[in-house]
Amino acid sequence: MKVIEITHPIQEDQYIKEDVAMAFGFFDGMHRGHAKVFETLNQRAEETGLKKAVMTFDPHPSVVLNPERKRTDYLTPIQDKVEIMESYGIDYCLIINFSSKFASVSVEDFIENYIINNHVKECVAGFDFTFGKYGKGNMMILDQVEHFNTTTVYKQERESEKISTTDIRKALKEGELQDANDSLGYRYRIKGTVVQGEKRGRTIGFPTANVEPSDDYVLPKKGVYAVTMEIGPESKLYRGVANVGVKPTFHDPAKAQIVIEVNLFDFDENIYGERVIVYWHHFLRPEIKFDGIDPLVEQMNKDKERAKYLLAVDFGDDLSYNI
Incomplete structure (x- = not known):
């Protein structure tokens, strides 16, 4: 797996040069909900004959966007996350430094420079994935772009509750280890x-x-x-x-x-x-x-x-x- 670390603005030599299916997300915990995203990515890549890529971010966007409630500890720090991604057979992993400059990138700029110019032909992400300045970009907007296809992965549940990183973190800190492990899937x-x-x-x-x-x-x-x-x-x-x-x-x-x-x-x-x-x-x-x-x-x-x-x-x- 080729790991490409990017600080905005992305440079010409950092672009992927071949057509890919790409999953987008922060993916802290690489839990069962995230696993569904990777399963969907694998399926779309197999159906279209594309290589598999992932775009993730570091540090957590809250460090820039919500300093009072910033998240600086992780279920899967970036190196652990990369190792797990590699186990999914990912070909490219793009790690975007989530800085103040990157947070100001417009929706249009993100689509042009971080998706289209990376030869992305299939976009896969969770229903709650947002991007661009003020988080105004979402999966419905991506679905309207003609340059690529978009697949939205809807929420995954356990016992009628959405599996989320926030809930797993809470379970760990409250001693509900079994709940955390069940949601992680490991x-x-x-x-x-x-x-x-x-x-x-x-x-x-x-x-x-x-x-x-x-x-x-x-x-x-x-x-x-x-x-x-x-x-x-x-x-x-x-x-x-x-x-x-x-x-x-x-x-x-x-x-x-x-x-x-x-x-x-x-x-x-x-x-x-x-x-x-x-x-x-x-x-x-x-x-x-x-x-x-x-x-x-x-x-x-x-x-x-x-x-x-x-x-x-x-x-x-x-x-x-x-x-």
């Missing part, structure tokens, strides 16, 4: 690097890997989770318990930084500096403050047994399963 994941921590866990029998996210991910609700973790280039996944939070038994919640710590079952290796992926399976409980070490350790043992049970239900004894 288990939520955070990539990171194992860094030095306080090493307090090993003193109470629960050594942990302190995972520093590699990008601006949406963090799940503070609490304890059943997880699996992929380490380095291995395909093998290790089961464990993760804590997201400030460890209020030891720290002032108002001053402490939120961290991700993972205790892997039956694991005793030095993995500092390793790149890892944490997959979030089940929310066990909120983070709470304990009156001392003993009740904390007692609860951690219960969390571990609960996580082992839930992960065993998910995967049995298979230690090399794929997520």
Whole structure:
């Protein structure tokens, strides 16, 4: 897949030189609703014999258009998004820097310079896709342009509710992990690097890997989770318990930084500096403050047994399963 990063105005050498079918959208989360857009893109490309292209944007338009409610953390930061797109067999990925200048591009200019001049013959996007200054462009306008065909993908639902990035983000932050995963169509994941921590866990029998996210991910609700973790280039996944939070038994919640710590079952290796992926399976409980070490350790043992049970239900004894 060829990735083309564009800062407005688009340059001549950045145009796609062959006819393509193109999907448009921000696609944060690459969830089941987005999957329908990519399925439709694939179908239109096969029917017309065209290569497949995607146009997406970075950062989120709210950074420019709605600073008071700007979105600066993501379900799938741009590199994760690109990786997932590649798995769909996309030939071209155009990443448009969503700047103030780009936000001022007229509807007509966007159609001419970002669609027609990119040899787009089939446009595919969700029903709520907008473009151009003040978001005045929409799918009905594209449908009236003679230079290409337009296919609108209507809302995808789960239990009679529209699948949306906003709702998935909300579910993660409220501890509704199952709802989030069901809407995503896969288990939520955070990539990171194992860094030095306080090493307090090993003193109470629960050594942990302190995972520093590699990008601006949406963090799940503070609490304890059943997880699996992929380490380095291995395909093998290790089961464990993760804590997201400030460890209020030891720290002032108002001053402490939120961290991700993972205790892997039956694991005793030095993995500092390793790149890892944490997959979030089940929310066990909120983070709470304990009156001392003993009740904390007692609860951690219960969390571990609960996580082992839930992960065993998910995967049995298979230690090399794929997520």
